[in-house]
Amino acid sequence: MIDLGFTEQQKLMQHTIREFLAKECPRELVRDIEDNKRDYSPEMYRKMADLGWLGLLIPEQYGGIGGDWVDGALFYEEAGRALLPGPHWSSAVLGSQAVLTFGNERQREELLPKIAEGEIIITVALAEPEFRCDITELSTTAKAQGGSYLVNGTKIFVTSGHLADRLIVVARMEGGEGKAVSLFLVEPDAPGVAVTPMQTLGGERLSEVVLDNVRVPGDSVLGSIGDGEGIEEVVDKANLMLAAEMLGGAQVALNLAVEYSKQRIAFDKPIGAFQALQHKMANMLVEIECARGIIYYAAWLTSQGRPAAAERAMAQFQAGEAYGFATREATQIFGGVGVMKDADITLHFRRAKMRQLSLAPPEVLRERMLAPLAI
Amino acid sequence: MDFTLTEEQLAWQEEVREFFRSTVSEELLDRVEEDGTEWDQELYQALADKKYTAIGIPEAYGGMGMGFTELAIFNEEGARASLPHGVSSIFGTTCQWVAVAVIRLGTEEQKRHYLPRLISGEYRVALGLTEPGCGSDLAAVDLRAVQDGDDFILNGQKIFNSGHLATHLITVSRTDPSAPKHKGISLLLADLRAEGVEIYPVITIRGWKRTTVVFEDVRVPKTALLGQLNRGWYDLMSVMDMERSGMSSVAEREVSFDKILQYVKEAKRDGKPLAEYPAVRSALADMYREIVVGRLLSQRVIWLQATGQDATSLASFQKLFNSEAAERLTLAAMDIIGPLTLLEWRNAGETNKRWAPLKGLLNTMYKDLRIGQIYGGTSEIQRNIIATRELRLPRG
Ligand SMILES: Cc1cc2nc3c(=O)[nH]c(=O)nc-3n(C[C@H](O)[C@H](O)[C@H](O)COP(=O)(O)OP(=O)(O)OC[C@H]3O[C@@H](n4cnc5c(N)ncnc54)[C@H](O)[C@@H]3O)c2cc1C
Numbered sequence: 141m142i143d144l145g146f147t148e149q150q151k152l153m154q155h156t157i158r159e160f161l162a163k164e165c166p167r168e169l170v171r172d173i174e175d176n177k178r179d180y181s182p183e184m185y186r187k188m189a190d191l192g193w194l195g196l197l198i199p200e201q202y203g204g205i206g207g208d209w210v211d212g213a214l215f216y217e218e219a220g221r222a223l224l225p226g227p228h229w230s231s232a233v234l235g236s237q238a239v240l241t242f243g244n245e246r247q248r249e250e251l252l253p254k255i256a257e258g259e260i261i262i263t264v265a266l267a268e269p270e271f272r273c274d275i276t277e278l279s280t281t282a283k284a285q286g287g288s289y290l291v292n293g294t295k296i297f298v299t300s301g302h303l304a305d306r307l308i309v310v311a312r313m314e315g316g317e318g319k320a321v322s323l324f325l326v327e328p329d330a331p332g333v334a335v336t337p338m339q340t341l342g343g344e345r346l347s348e349v350v351l352d353n354v355r356v357p358g359d360s361v362l363g364s365i366g367d368g369e370g371i372e373e374v375v376d377k378a379n380l381m382l383a384a385e386m387l388g389g390a391q392v393a394l395n396l397a398v399e400y401s402k403q404r405i406a407f408d409k410p411i412g413a414f415q416a417l418q419h420k421m422a423n424m425l426v427e428i429e430c431a432r433g434i435i436y437y438a439a440w441l442t443s444q445g446r447p448a449a450a451e452r453a454m455a456q457f458q459a460g461e462a463y464g465f466a467t468r469e470a471t472q473i474f475g476g477v478g479v480m481k482d483a484d485i486t487l488h489f490r491r492a493k494m495r496q497l498s499l500a501p502p503e504v505l506r507e508r509m510l511a512p513l514a515i
Numbered sequence: 516m517d518f519t520l521t522e523e524q525l526a527w528q529e530e531v532r533e534f535f536r537s538t539v540s541e542e543l544l545d546r547v548e549e550d551g552t553e554w555d556q557e558l559y560q561a562l563a564d565k566k567y568t569a570i571g572i573p574e575a576y577g578g579m580g581m582g583f584t585e586l587a588i589f590n591e592e593g594a595r596a597s598l599p600h601g602v603s604s605i606f607g608t609t610c611q612w613v614a615v616a617v618i619r620l621g622t623e624e625q626k627r628h629y630l631p632r633l634i635s636g637e638y639r640v641a642l643g644l645t646e647p648g649c650g651s652d653l654a655a656v657d658l659r660a661v662q663d664g665d666d667f668i669l670n671g672q673k674i675f676n677s678g679h680l681a682t683h684l685i686t687v688s689r690t691d692p693s694a695p696k697h698k699g700i701s702l703l704l705a706d707l708r709a710e711g712v713e714i715y716p717v718i719t720i721r722g723w724k725r726t727t728v729v730f731e732d733v734r735v736p737k738t739a740l741l742g743q744l745n746r747g748w749y750d751l752m753s754v755m756d757m758e759r760s761g762m763s764s765v766a767e768r769e770v771s772f773d774k775i776l777q778y779v780k781e782a783k784r785d786g787k788p789l790a791e792y793p794a795v796r797s798a799l800a801d802m803y804r805e806i807v808v809g810r811l812l813s814q815r816v817i818w819l820q821a822t823g824q825d826a827t828s829l830a831s832f833q834k835l836f837n838s839e840a841a842e843r844l845t846l847a848a849m850d851i852i853g854p855l856t857l858l859e860w861r862n863a864g865e866t867n868k869r870w871a872p873l874k875g876l877l878n879t880m881y882k883d884l885r886i887g888q889i890y891g892g893t894s895e896i897q898r899n900i901i902a903t904r905e906l907r908l909p910r911g
Contacts, residue, residue, distance in 0.1 A: 269855070269870065270784060277785055296870065297854055336866045339859040341878055346857075348866050406652040415911065416895045468842070471885045475650055475893060476675050479886050480725075481718045489720070493881055497854045503794050 144436075146214065154214055160191070161222035170487060173225040174343035179303060180226035185258050194232040195256030198240065203253030208443035209377065213384035213435055220388025223487055225344065227261045227300035229385075234299070234378040235262035238308050241374050242323055242363035251306070260305040265295040265326075265349050266371060275310070275321055275372055280351065282311040282322060289361070291324055291354045297498070301347025302337035304328055308362055309351065310371055320366035324356045331355070342494025343487070373449075379499050380438055380452050383459035386495050387431050390459075390466040393488045394424045397470035404475075411473070420469045427462040434458050453500075453508035460496035467492040518814070520584070527581075528588050534565065535596035544597055545874075549862055551724045553601030554680050562602075563636030568610045571758075576618060576630050583820040586611065586758040587813075594763035595770055600723065603763070605680050609633055609640040613685050613704070616754040620702075620742035628738075629704070640704070641681035643673035643728065650675075651896050653687065654696045654748060658730065660688040660703060665737055667703060669711075669730040675890070678714045678726035682707060691745050700747035704739045705730070721882035722861055759830040760816040764837045764887065765809050768844060771880065772802055774873050775848045782852070782872075789851060798847040805840040812836055828905040835897040838887035845880040852877060 146154065164184045172178055188194055197212050198204025207215075212233065219228070236255045239248060239262070254260040268279055280293025291311050301307065307326045328335050332354040337345035362368075398421060401412030411417055438455040441448035467489040471478040478485050499505065520528065538561050547553050562568055571586050572578025581589075593603055614633045617625055632638040649655040658671030669688065678684060684705050691699030707714065711733035717725045742750035776799065779789040789795050812833040819826035849856045858867050860875025871878065888894045902908045 267854070270782075274785060336864070338867045338870070339863045341857045341859065341881065348870070406649065406655070414895070416898065464846075468885060472888060472894070475889055476645060479720050479883075479889060480675075481720050481722070486720045490882070493849065494857055497849060497857055501853060502850055503792075 150211065150214055153211065154218065156191075157193075157215055157218040158221070160187075161218055161224060165222045165224055167484065167487075170223045170225055170343075174487070176339070179345070185226055185228075188228065189256065189258035192256075194228065194258050195236075195252075197233060198236050198252050198256050202240075202248055203256040204236075209380065209439040210436060210443055212381050213439040216381040216384035217388040217391075220385035220390075221392050223389070223491060227263070227303050229378065229381060230263035230300035230304070231255055231261045233381050234264050234375065235306075235308065237374050237378060238262075238264055238323065238371065239362065241370065242367050244363060247325075247362060261300060261303050262306040262308065263298060263300050263304045264308045264310065264371070264375070265298045265301065266310045266375065267297045268294060269296050275369060276312070278310060278312045278321065280309065280311040281314040282324060282356070283314045285355075287358045289324060289356045289358070291326065291351045291356055293351050295349040295351070296346070298335075298347040298349050299344075299498075301328075301335050301349055302345060304335075307333075307349060309349075310368055313365065321368035321371070322365045323362035323368045323371065325360040325362055326351070326354060326356060340494060342491045344494070376449065376452055376500070377442055379456055380435070380442065382495055382499065383431070383435050383452075383456045384439070386459040386463035386492065387428065387435055389488050389491055389495075390424070390428050390431065390463040393463070393466040393470040393485060393492075394421060394428060396485055396488075397421055397424070397466075397473045401473055417473055420473065424462075424466045424469055427458075427465050431455070431458045431462040447512075450509050450512050453505040456499045457502065457505045457509070460492075460499060463488075463492040464496055520588075524584060524588060527585055528592065531567070531589050531592040532595070534561075534567075535592055535598065539596040539598060544599065547599045547601070548879075551718065551722045552680070553599040553723055554605075555599060555602065558599075559602055559605070559639070560636050562606060563634065566634065568606070568636060569614075569634045571611050572614050572630065572634065573618065576626065577634060578614075583758055583760075584817055587760045587762045587817045590758060590760075591762040591766045594766035597767070597770065601677055601680050604677055605639050605641060607757075608642045608677075608685065609638070609681075612642075612754070612757045613640045613683075615757060616685075616702070616741055616750075619754055620750055625738065625741070638683055639681045640683045640685050641677040641707075641726075643676055643678075643684040643686040643705070645675050646672055647674055651893055654700065656687050656689055656700060658686060658688040659692070660686075660690045660701060660735070662690075662737075663734075666734040667737065667740070669703070669705065669733040669735055671730055673728045673730075675717065675725045676728060678707060678728040679716065679724060684728055685741075687747060687751065690747070694745065697748040699745055700751075701744050702741040702747040702750055703735050704741055705733070705735045706739070709733050709735065719882075719886070721879055721886075756820070756826075758817075758820065759826060759834075760813040760820070761830070761833045761837050762810070762813040762817065764841065765806065765813050768809070768837070768841050769806055771848075771876060772806055772844065774876060775799075775802075775844075775852075778872060779851060795851050798851060802844045802847060805836075805843065809833065809837045809840050828901060831892075831897040831900045831905075834892065835894055835901070839894065841880070841887055842884050845877060845884055849877050849881060856881075 192205040195204030196207045200206045239251045282289045282291045309324045309326045313320045332352040334350040336348045340346055401417055402410050404411045435455040438448050438451035441451055470485050471489050474485055477483055538558055543555055569578035570581045574580040617629045644653055648657055660667040660669050684707055686703045686705050688703055689699055690701040711731045713729040715727045717727055782789050816826045816829045816833055852872055855872050856877040858871040860871040903910055
């Protein structure tokens with residue numbers, strides 16, 4: 141029977157997360173991190189570990205709470221509302237899923253409980269300066285030498301790279317082993333690794349990771365040599381959580397605009413009485429609800445193990461549209477105060493473009509949408 | 516029909532282009548971008564020394580007496596050289612707006628006092644329209660100016676202006692609170708160095724500095740009243756016919772487009788220049804078309820103004836179209852160039868500067884995306900004007 145609602149348990153979780161973030165993730169914290177005053181809040185991260193949220197997507201046998209992608213989306217919608225900063229996505233979503241998908245039993249047992257407890261932060265280093273989603277075109281290479289591997293290349297846009305205790309570096313095999321893509325667990329303080337955080341539009345830092353003849357022992361290959369191509373699917377699933385985050389952000393942008401337009405007076409009326417603005421806000425809501433529908437559908441399909449690449453692409457694209465549209469229109473409704481740095485809407489305005497551009501490029505998402513049509 | 520400039524106008528264009536080329540250097544632009552002032556005193560003085568501050572002022576008053584076409588050429592060339600916004604906004608307010616207002620509304624004494632000083636650069640004027648309580652609805656201003664002997668005493672605030680770069684603020688103030696909204700307003704050229712004036716910075720999302728000017732029992736002599744007492748609203752409307760082609764915003768967009776074009780010709784994806792991808796080409800064609808179309812709208816405004824015709828509606832068309840086209844261009848270009856555009860350039864580390872394409876141009880354009888659609892009359896207000904004034908639709 142069709143049921144498009146949340147379970148009681150999910151509703152409770154939504155409520156708990158919202159309350160928690162309202163208390164633990166105030167705007168001042170978000171701003172401090174934006175202004176480079178600090179990197180993230182280890183205290184909050186610890187509390188989230190205690191609540192089980194770092195292990196949200198990690199099976200119970202590895203110390204997680206074994207939630208599915210719908211739970212994940214629900215969590216991320218709240219995270220988006222609160223502009224949750226920190227390495228949750230990199231480590232508890234992307235990193236954990238990479239380990240879960242590719243790691244051997246020893247690696248899962250070693251790493252996943254630590255991720256869930258917040259003991260280590262792990263992230264994936266995939267993107268490169270010219271990389272547009274064709275994984276066989278990676279320029280970072282690995283070469284077998286004795287029992288270990290030598291890794292060389294430059295990664296960019298590594299999320300939480302400067303906070304990570306472990307990097308999962310995606311590299312192409314050089315010489316004798318074809319073009320196969322493999323994953324290497326690299327410690328950021330290993331000789332030859334240089335991690336440099338960079339300031340971005342969204343306020344969060346992304347890192348450049350330069351690997352110069354980095355020696356990786358044979359047992360630090362995640363899974364086996366040649367296993368890495370599936371990393372794109374893991375990234376895609378993790379990006380679905382970003383779509384949910386954008387949904388939460390878009391909803392806040394709309395809420396802020398609605399509230400403001402009831403209060404701000406121009407020409408002797410609240411500006412919300414002008415139909416020009418009413419139509420904007422009505423359009424925002426429709427965009428947001430379109431995003432909500434496809435995001436939870438894609439999350440449900442993914443949790444069911446059904447093919448959902450096209451739906452995930454639609455969800456990400458639609459979320460990008462909704463967040464971008466909502467934040468631009470909300471800014472317009474705020475008028476001059478909306479483009480001053482200390483306005484809350486600016487945080488979402490910048491975050492919206494940041495997130496949309498962190499997804500696969502629009503042309504790639506569009507191709508994924510078309511794939512099931514086989515045209 | 517004839518779409519060409521005259522020989523003299525072409526020579527003028529060449530002259531100012533050369534002036535800006537030699538005065539607005541890359542280093543200067545980097546510096547004013549990083550410190551957020553958008554200002555360079557020497558540059559402003561250079562404009563004054565060249566008497567460019569007097570181009571729109573009739574010869575009878577010591578000016579160059581040039582027309583709208585020449586003014587637009589000047590503004591366009593300034594924009595093409597990326598003249599810092601602080602400089603262009605102070606310059607525009609001081610020389611193309613207040614100076615004209617002084618000539619039209621001022622007494623002989625005011626003309627003798629203000630004009631030489633506005634031209635020499637000694638007086639620089641910022642625009643004091645917006646207040647915390649009103650922007651679009653300008654006639655709702657609440658900055659109080661109460662008569663007291665030979666002075667007005669001012670209390671209230673003006674926000675989002677360039678007060679920190681100016682010596683004076685042209686303030687739209689309320690002199691008769693009991694009269695109907697439009698009938699109790701006066702224009703005062705308030706000296707910002709007077710006692711009781713406090714100036715606080717406000718920073719835009721892009722990092723550009725604006726100011727809040729707070730007046731607390733500030734004495735402004737009655738000699739600073741421009742036009743008639745309580746007729747300020749009508750006086751304001753009558754001097755609002757400054758150069759409104761928006762050609763400078765078209766030129767800015769053109770400069771950005773050229774840089775983007777250069778980038779996509781060089782940058783490769785999978786071994787092929789970006790510019791060879793069909794999706795990129797179609798986006799480029801849209802950008803280019805919107806530049807050409809926008810430029811023609813602006814050109815019609817200039818022509819209407821230069822020939823003494825009413826340009827109100829066309830000025831709204833161009834403002835609306837050009838500011839929204841800038842948004843479309845920015846978003847499309849960011850999608851094309853991709854996540855590298857997320858990297859900050861301004862005040863950022865070395866690694867950022869190494870990777871950020873076009874010195875963070877699109878990052879900055881994104882942050883500024885809505886500003887063009889907000890200041891100088893929001894897009895909604897422009898649409899209202901077009902609907903009611905041009906289409907004569909009933910008011911909502
Ligand atoms: C970067 C920057 C520089 C500026 N520089 C100056 C300066 O130098 N001097 C100065 O005086 N001011 C300056 N301003 C202020 C600017 O002119 C105002 O922000 C602008 O006029 C809008 O006014 P507001 O911000 O009060 O918005 P509001 O007027 O409060 O408008 C809020 C929203 O309501 C909408 N709205 C209002 N009325 C209607 C209506 N009748 N129908 C439909 N929608 C409506 C608006 O379009 C907008 O979306 C600057 C602003 C910025 C952002």
